[in-house]
Amino acid sequence: MDDDVSIDASENLKNPISDEIGDQPILKHSTSKVPITLNIRYKTQTFLIECDLYDTLKDVKEKIDKLTDVDPQVQKLVNKSITSVKRDDATTTLKDLNITDRQTLLLVGATRSEVLSTTRGSVNSTEHKETTNDQASTNKKExxxxxxxxxxxxxxxxxxxxxxxxxxxxxxxxxxxxxxxxxxxxxxxxxxxxxxxxxxxxxxxxxxxxxxxxxxxxxxxxxxxxxxxxxxxxxxxxxxxxxxxxxxxxxxxxxxxxxxxxxxxxxxx
Known part of the structure; x- marks a missing residue:
């Protein structure tokens, strides 16, 4: 009887692993339904990322972040399939945008280090900006x-x-x-x-x-x-x-x- 209990417990431990594909509510985004590969062109480089047709833009941008160090918040993806209509990155999928396998997306955006460098430059020029602030305000009024x-x-x-x-x-x-x-x-x-x-x-x-x-x-x-x-x-x-x-x-x-x-x-x- 003890042996039976031992076998049952072992099987129960294996079940969550063997049934991973069937656990849709938990593994929905990690289970590949329609796998595709995208070419991400950034400056002089091209990165390949493995995606799923049902990945959202948010999912894709997070993958791009790991390769380029461009924060998803400042990423801009350009492609003929992506229209100028305002989108919700969290819900819009590649399928919604008619993106297909092997398509190339152009990535626009500064890396975190570039943003930090620009910020430091802005801080250094603050004093100069303050001295011309009155003049700028006058010009803006006209x-x-x-x-x-x-x-x-x-x-x-x-x-x-x-x-x-x-x-x-x-x-x-x-x-x-x-x-x-x-x-x-x-x-x-x-x-x-x-x-x-x-x-x-x-x-x-x-x-x-x-x-x-x-x-x-x-x-x-x-x-x-x-x-x-x-x-x-x-x-x-x-x-x-x-x-x-x-x-x-x-x-x-x-x-x-x-x-x-x-x-x-x-x-x-």
Missing amino acids: PLCKQTKHEKVLKTGKPDNVQIGIRNKHDPLPQSIDGLYMSMLNHPAKKARLTFKLELDELWINTAETTKKIPMTQIRNIVDEPIEGQDGYSIVGFQTGTTENSIIWIYWCPSQYVKSIRREILSDH
Whole structure:
């Protein structure tokens, strides 16, 4: 009888292990239903990660974190299958986004060490910022469209092919935006078109003479403001350096796209 009890106890100990696959409530995420491999391109490297089609974006970002040291909170994944629609990383799965085996996702985001380095630099420049704070506050009070350099461009009127602007509406990011003026430091305004190359993580500004390709990771900040008296249109500035002189200004941008532009480039929600 003692022997029987001993055998039963041994079998009971083995059962949880042998029946792991059947314990769906506990092992749902660790049990592979549709295994796939993704290529994660980050800077000059490509990482392979093993996933499941039913993994959420949160699951995927946690795996990427272990390989790249890029915090999931600052990770931005770019791929043609991932739309500009706001998503919930905790519930959206790879299947929901139509991600398939062997697809490549572009990873944008700074590593923890890079973030720490930037933070230290910001602390070191605090004193300088405080000395210019009053002047900056004064400038902010004056609308962009009233400042001489912007007012001069706006007085030329809307480009012939300007798109219809809609105030208080937020549309998904289009592939391109026509009917704009582009102005840079010491450069006159020129007719331009914005093209969003999400698969390359680049913003292209096309003029009749050139195409300026800007990696989205180089855009530090975006300044935008509605144009007074011109409902539905905004001035948008893409800052690529540390000073105001590094801002590339875009005029007559349809206001319904501004929020999507910020979300795609800066991961703003």
